[in-house]
Amino acid sequence: MKYLLTSAGITNPSIHATLVKLLGKPIDQCNALCIPTASYANSNGIDSAWRFISGNEPQTPMCELGWKSLGVLELTALPSIDRSRWVPVVQQCDVLLVGGGDPLYLGYWMQQSGLAELLPSLSNLVYVGLSAGSMVLTPRIGEYFVGWRPPTGGDRTLGMVNFSIFPHLDHPDLPHNILANAEKWAASIAEPAYAIDDQTAMQVVDGQVEVISEGHWKQFG
Numbered sequence: 001m002k003y004l005l006t007s008a009g010i011t012n013p014s015i016h017a018t019l020v021k022l023l024g025k026p027i028d029q030c031n032a033l034c035i036p037t038a039s040y041a042n043s044n045g046i047d048s049a050w051r052f053i054s055g056n057e058p059q060t061p062m063c064e065l066g067w068k069s070l071g072v073l074e075l076t077a078l079p080s081i082d083r084s085r086w087v088p089v090v091q092q093c094d095v096l097l098v099g100g101g102d103p104l105y106l107g108y109w110m111q112q113s114g115l116a117e118l119l120p121s122l123s124n125l126v127y128v129g130l131s132a133g134s135m136v137l138t139p140r141i142g143e144y145f146v147g148w149r150p151p152t153g154g155d156r157t158l159g160m161v162n163f164s165i166f167p168h169l170d171h172p173d174l175p176h177n178i179l180a181n182a183e184k185w186a187a188s189i190a191e192p193a194y195a196i197d198d199q200t201a202m203q204v205v206d207g208q209v210e211v212i213s214e215g216h217w218k219q220f221g
Contacts, residue, residue: 001122001123001125001127002022002204002205003126003127003128003129003161003202003203003204003205004019004126004129005129005137005161005201005202005203005204006129006131006134006201006202007130007131007167007168007197007198007199007200008059008060008131009060009061009130010062010065011059011060011061011198011199012215013214014213015199015201015214016065018201018203019126022126022203022205023095023126025094027066027067027068028067028068029068030067030068030094031067031069031071031092031094031095032063032068032069032070032071032096032097033072033073033089033093033095033096034052034062034072034073034096034098034099035074035075035096035099035106036048036053036072036099037074037099037101037109038098038100038103038106038133040076040105041101041102041105041148042101048101049099052099053072059198060100062099062128062130063097067095071089071093073089073090073096075106075109075110075113075115078113078114078115079112079114083114087114087118090115091122094125094126095127095128096125096127096128097128097130097133098127098128098129098130098133098134098136099131099133100130100131100133101131101132102148103132103145103157104141104146104148104150104157105147106132106133106136107150110136120160131167131168134165134167135157136157137158137159137160137161138158138159138160138161138163138165139156139157139159139162140154140157141155141157142164142166142185142188142189143155144181144188155189161209162192163191163192163193163194164192164194165193165196166185167196168197168198169182169195169197169216169217170197170216171197171198179195179218182195182220183220186220190221191221192219193221194217194218195217195218195220196211196215197215198215199215200212200213200215200216201213
């Protein structure tokens with residue numbers, strides 16, 4: 001699987017060009033599935049889910065990019081339906097667009113739904129994460145980002161990449177997301193990590209990591 005892990009979606013030409021390169025064809029020829037599940041653990045989650053799905057999030061563009069088709073994969077619904085109804089759809093799509101919200105809630109439902117188990121087998125699929133949608137693939141998120149707590153506790157996520165992510169660095173609406181706090185966060189998790197702003201993304205292909213940025217970022221560890 002090919003990963004494009006963003007802080008805020010496809011926010012600039014460099015990230016857009018990287019997405020097209022990973023897809024191997026124009027966006028308007030690609031079939032996408034979007035996953036809004038992470039948003040529901042946040043206080044404004046229902047509104048956020050609608051804006052994400054409907055392409056009304058201009059500051060974090062994902063679903064509004066002009067896909068050939070766009071479907072919704074709601075993870076909380078999957079355990080109640082037969083796998084034959086959704087697994088082939090995932091296998092046949094070109095890209096998963098995984099929205100933001102709470103990364104631990106998202107990770108829990110990725111596991112409960114069976115999607116986490118399926119993902120490693122989808123070698124031709126491009127996974128595009130936005131904030132929590134990116135963080136969920138890391139080994140852990142650190143106590144700094146823990147909101148919703150899973151039944152098992154802790155801050156561990158899926159560990160499909162070998163580094164952690166501090167998103168939204170220096171965002172004007174998130175005054176605590178400054179470099180000094182990112183440095184404390186990185187020290188607390190003691191894992192390879194990156195702090196990235198909303199103009200930055202991480203490309204991961206065959207385990208090789210490349211930073212795509214028109215903004216600023218910092219690597220730790």
